[in-house]
Amino acid sequence: MAASASSAILKLSSPSTTTATWLRHRPLGLSSLSLRDQPRRFIVLSMDAKPTILVSEKLGEAGLNLLKEFANVDCSYNLSSEELCTKISLCDALIVRSGTKVNREVFESSAGRLKVVGRAGVGIDNVDLAAATEHGCLVVNAPTANTVAAAEHGIALLTSMARNIAQADASVKAGKWERNKYVGVSLVGKTLAVMGFGKVGSEVARRAKGLGMHVIAHDPYAPADRAHAIGVELVSFDMAISTADFISLHMPLTAATSKILNDENFAKMKKGVRIINVARGGVIDEEALVKAIDAGIVAQAALDVFTVEPPPKDSKLVQHENVIATPHLGASTMEAQEGVAIEIAEAVVGALKGELAATAVNAPMVPAQVLTELKPYVALAEKLGRLAVQLVAGGDGVKTVKVTYASARAPDDLDTRLLRAMITKGLIEPISSVFVNLVNADFTAKQRGLRITEERIILDGSPENPLESVKVQIANVESKFASAISDSGEVTVEGRVKDGIPHLTKVGSFEVDVSLEGSLILCRQVDQPGMIGKVGSILGEENVNVSFMSVGRIAPRKQAVMAIGVDEEPSKQSLKRIGEISAVEEFVYLKL
Numbered sequence: 001m002a003a004s005a006s007s008a009i010l011k012l013s014s015p016s017t018t019t020a021t022w023l024r025h026r027p028l029g030l031s032s033l034s035l036r037d038q039p040r041r042f043i044v045l046s047m048d049a050k051p052t053i054l055v056s057e058k059l060g061e062a063g064l065n066l067l068k069e070f071a072n073v074d075c076s077y078n079l080s081s082e083e084l085c086t087k088i089s090l091c092d093a094l095i096v097r098s099g100t101k102v103n104r105e106v107f108e109s110s111a112g113r114l115k116v117v118g119r120a121g122v123g124i125d126n127v128d129l130a131a132a133t134e135h136g137c138l139v140v141n142a143p144t145a146n147t148v149a150a151a152e153h154g155i156a157l158l159t160s161m162a163r164n165i166a167q168a169d170a171s172v173k174a175g176k177w178e179r180n181k182y183v184g185v186s187l188v189g190k191t192l193a194v195m196g197f198g199k200v201g202s203e204v205a206r207r208a209k210g211l212g213m214h215v216i217a218h219d220p221y222a223p224a225d226r227a228h229a230i231g232v233e234l235v236s237f238d239m240a241i242s243t244a245d246f247i248s249l250h251m252p253l254t255a256a257t258s259k260i261l262n263d264e265n266f267a268k269m270k271k272g273v274r275i276i277n278v279a280r281g282g283v284i285d286e287e288a289l290v291k292a293i294d295a296g297i298v299a300q301a302a303l304d305v306f307t308v309e310p311p312p313k314d315s316k317l318v319q320h321e322n323v324i325a326t327p328h329l330g331a332s333t334m335e336a337q338e339g340v341a342i343e344i345a346e347a348v349v350g351a352l353k354g355e356l357a358a359t360a361v362n363a364p365m366v367p368a369q370v371l372t373e374l375k376p377y378v379a380l381a382e383k384l385g386r387l388a389v390q391l392v393a394g395g396d397g398v399k400t401v402k403v404t405y406a407s408a409r410a411p412d413d414l415d416t417r418l419l420r421a422m423i424t425k426g427l428i429e430p431i432s433s434v435f436v437n438l439v440n441a442d443f444t445a446k447q448r449g450l451r452i453t454e455e456r457i458i459l460d461g462s463p464e465n466p467l468e469s470v471k472v473q474i475a476n477v478e479s480k481f482a483s484a485i486s487d488s489g490e491v492t493v494e495g496r497v498k499d500g501i502p503h504l505t506k507v508g509s510f511e512v513d514v515s516l517e518g519s520l521i522l523c524r525q526v527d528q529p530g531m532i533g534k535v536g537s538i539l540g541e542e543n544v545n546v547s548f549m550s551v552g553r554i555a556p557r558k559q560a561v562m563a564i565g566v567d568e569e570p571s572k573q574s575l576k577r578i579g580e581i582s583a584v585e586e587f588v589y590l591k592l
């Protein structure tokens with residue numbers, strides 16, 4: 001195919017604006033339909049019916065009020081898993097604390113309607129993140145509002161364990177006066193090992209220093225200077241557990257931390273060590289802990305969290321006289337619960353409105369100002385993906401896609417994750433029943449064996465706009481519109497944003513200029529007078545409004561590609577008549 005040439009533009013009506021689609025979902029009220037049955041039109045939720053938010057555990061009043069301003073709120077506590085699965089198909093968002101298991105079945109039962117899971121707290125080990133991501137469901141948490149409450153509870157357990165407060169209180173209430181039995185141990189000068197030096201761990205460390213303790217910490221990912229700043233030394237795991245008089249656990253429950261305190265590690269501890277756990281029950285092998293207490297290795301344990309919550313009534317661990325227990329109260333202060341409720345309500349409402357959440361757990365975080373700037377480019381990216389895949393003969397063969405961004409911005413000043421996700425959405429949705437958004441785009445591409453590579457072209461000049469152009473190329477495929485194959489052999493479409501509107505500027509090697517709205521007809525023809533009129537009158541006869549027309553040609557009277565934007569879908573008969581115009585060599589109709 002010859003190189004590109006000049007392009008003539010004929011603007012016929014003014015285009016309307018498009019809306020960013022990073023978390024677009026299927027329309028409300030269609031949850032009972034299968035994915036395949038559902039229309040391929042996506043809407044931004046806030047523009048349509050009021051969403052429904054299910055709150056499955058007690059949430060602070062201030063948060064509930066925020067939710068109610070925006071959505072129908074269903075507060076249904078203590079649901080069985082079956083009840084949750086039944087309700088979820090009618091909900092757009094779910095808000096939980098640690099007591100609700102949001103497993104794969106929940107996402108499957110939602111049939112695609114659930115867009116956001118909000119965890120009103122830190123730990124997300126009760127949410128199946130992989131399943132959420134696969135279903136394109138965003139998970140957000142409230143990571144900061146209960147930090148101080150958890151740290152204070154850790155210190156409360158530490159001090160009350162050291163002075164036998166719980167046992168002594170029970171004894172006095174039972175009418176006894178056992179002053180010799182409840183002699184405690186002092187904290188000052190003792191070594192506390194903080195395992196997990198994150199938000200809660202560092203606050204515990206700070207407070208323990210105030211009690212005169214020597215504080216060390218183990219955290220493979222914590223920066224040493226943050227620890228030094230509060231006078232804490234970061235040490236190895238073995239050093240921490242073998243030198244400590246008190247061990248306080250503050251790491252998340254992950255595959256790596258599951259049962260990290262086990263027989264082997266209890267054996268390394270100092271005899272008489274005391275353990276505090278306000279993290280997650282699963283980080284301790286509870287049977288091993290009972291054995292370690294019975295063997296005198298562990299003198300006492302103070303536990304707020306358990307592998308199974310609530311623990312069985314006859315739990316040896318809970319019943320042990322050297323163990324004090326609280327029912328997962330770390331985050332339960334009035335202040336923390338109000339804070340958590342507001343934090344999660346804002347995150348969930350924001351996500352439902354299509355804003356990117358700062359506390360997203362399973363999606364890349366794109367700051368709001370970047371999102372605003374990228375909005376028209378997001379629409380462009382999705383449309384280029386849709387066009388490119390529809391130009392492929394038998395779209396299923398699409399495996400290798402190259403995206404080229406031309407920009408005057410420095411490489412680290414352009415976040416392309418959102419654009420890549422939207423190109424992926426555009427590439428996959430027209431040829432499948434899969435729904436793609438920012439959350440599941442990379443996963444879905446990988447699952448379908450779609451390899452997307454990205455390249456940057458750095459342009460000279462002032463970087464007023466984030467991007468000059470975006471080019472999408474699909475390699476190793478045939479096209480149903482041969483002119484869409486560029487000189488280098490790929491199906492190629494290129495576009496840019498003009499006055500906030502996405503435009504198609506190149507097809508194959510032909511330059512065109514057509515605003516990307518409605519649908520598009522591409523025709524290759526021998527350039528000659530009267531072509532625009534002929535096509536325009538066929539469409540006009542059936543009242544199809546032409547929004548844009550542009551002709552890109554190699555040279556006068558040689559081959560040209562005409563791009564025609566149409567507001568309505570032309571009938572098959574009209575398309576056939578366009579194809580029958582003698583100068584038309586090939587044509588294709590593409591839905592945007």
Ligand SMILES: NC(=O)c1ccc[n+]([C@@H]2O[C@H](COP(=O)([O-])OP(=O)(O)OC[C@H]3O[C@@H](n4cnc5c(N)ncnc54)[C@H](O)[C@@H]3O)[C@@H](O)[C@H]2O)c1
Pocket residue numbers: 122123124143146147150195196197198199200201218219220221222250251252253256257278279280304305328329330331332
């Ligand atoms: N009991 C409660 O009510 C309550 C309240 C709040 C938080 N929590 C729990 O406390 C834990 C900490 O919460 P946070 O807000 O401080 O989280 P955080 O993410 O700020 O801190 C966790 C820290 O653990 C570290 N870590 C990860 N793997 C580790 C490992 N193998 N060994 C040592 N450190 C490791 C991380 O680097 C991080 O610094 C979480 O499990 C959370 O669910 C419980």
Ligand SMILES: O=C(O)[C@H](O)COP(=O)(O)O
Pocket residue numbers: 097098099120121122123124146328329330331332
């Ligand atoms: O991870 C957390 O935030 C805490 O464990 C609090 O859990 P809760 O919200 O169930 O009290």
